Amino acid sequence: MDINSLSKKLLFNTVRVDTVMEDGSEGSGTAFVVSHAHRRGTHTFIVTNRHLVDGVREGGLVFTQKHNGQPVLGQRFQLNIEDFPHAWFTHPNPDIDLAIVPMRPLEQAARDQGVELYYHVIDSRLAxxxxxxxxxxxxxxxxxxxxxxxxxxxxxxxxxxxxxxxxxxxxxxxxxxxxxxxxxxxxxxxxxxxxxxxxxxxxxxxxxxxxxxxxxxxxxxxxxxxxxxxxxxxxxxxxxxxxxxxxxxxxxxxxxxxxxxxxxxxxxxxxx
The missing domain is CATH 2.40.10.10 (Trypsin-like serine proteases)
Incomplete structure (x- = not known):
């Protein structure tokens, strides 16, 4: 599949969140990738809901792998995050159900395992x-x-x-x-x-x-x-x-x- 349209790119904007709760039950949810231009450069984050990361015992993010700049469809890489709830930064207003984690250390952790991650970002300027x-x-x-x-x-x-x-x-x-x-x-x-x-x-x-x-x-x-x-x-x-x-x-x-x-x-x- 050629990634040659906006809707095709959006297929690679989301990341699946797989979790194990404190009571042992398993769950899944959605996160996505956003880039934001700051006066100290452009930074990329994964965004999800706060309620998806609270109370989680184990959590992982599922990506498609990249080879020669293209997605390898079906080639899964799950990046498990230690101390999952504390890895996320939550909105300073506790009534706003959002949490983020920076993308850079996640990519580095994948590279350390010999994996390149394929994804497309949503530019925050589209808000x-x-x-x-x-x-x-x-x-x-x-x-x-x-x-x-x-x-x-x-x-x-x-x-x-x-x-x-x-x-x-x-x-x-x-x-x-x-x-x-x-x-x-x-x-x-x-x-x-x-x-x-x-x-x-x-x-x-x-x-x-x-x-x-x-x-x-x-x-x-x-x-x-x-x-x-x-x-x-x-x-x-x-x-x-x-x-x-x-x-x-x-x-x-x-x-x-x-x-x-x-x-x-x-x-x-x-x-x-």
Whole structure:
């Protein structure tokens, strides 16, 4: 497969997160790679949800290997991280469900084992600013990528692409928080999935008319009682267990500005 389009590159933006919890249960979720230009250079991070790394006994990130600059489809490399929860830097606001880890030491650890990692980054400059958000319509098409219900093409190491629409205007902060809702099928394992406003150009398949890094999936709405809807963190997929509460296909997305905030907080702490 030639990696010659935006959507193909997005297949290599995500990283599968495999975890073992303190109680011994296994789970999986989603992370993705972001680059951010700072006054001291451009830095690359893996981003996921805080709730995916808290309480984890063992954790690993699954990558595709690289050879001669190209992906070796199906050639898996799992990078296990010691003391997994403490390797992550979390957003300084404990109410914002984000965690990051710098990419450089992970790549070095892979090289030490004779492995090159293949991935594509999302440039943080694709995050919409306030003016761009005001220019968006109330209803926009969105694309998100990850491992819903733990499903993926484990032979080729490909994630699952899913589409939906915004369910609340991105220009507004849902319930007063820097979040918005999407009307899409969000399931366990979708935690940490990157969300994009994506409008492909049908006349030019390799181009898009609109492409923005919108945010990160963090929660889904459950129907617990006949007239009660509650948002809850999207849990990691755990060994095919089906959850009892009914999910209603409304996902909560943390806006991408919060990803920039946690990266800036990390760089301020460690580089300045």
């Amino acid at each position: 919409p600013d306030a003016a761009t958000l005001r220019g968006l319509d109330a209803l926009e098409e969105v694309l998100f990528i990850g491992y819903p219900s733990g499903v993926w093409d484990h032979v080729n190491l490909m994630p699952i692409m899913r589409r939906g629409t915004t369910a609340t205007p991105m220009a507004l902060n849902f319930e007063g928080r820097a979040e918005f809702l999407i009307d899409a099928a969000v399931y366990p394992g979708s935690s940490g999935s990157p969300v994009f406003v994506y409008q492909p150009d049908v006349l030019r398949p390799n181009q898009s008319r609109k492409f923005l890094f919108a945010g990160v999936i963090a929660a889904v709405f459950f129907r617990e009682e006949a007239n009660q809807l509650v948002p809850g963190p999207v849990p990691p997929q755990q060994n095919g267990v089906v959850m009892g509460s009914e999910m209603i296909d409304l996902g909560l997305v943390i806006k991408s500005a919060a990803v920039i905030e946690v990266i800036e907080a990390y760089l301020t702490k460690w580089l300045e």
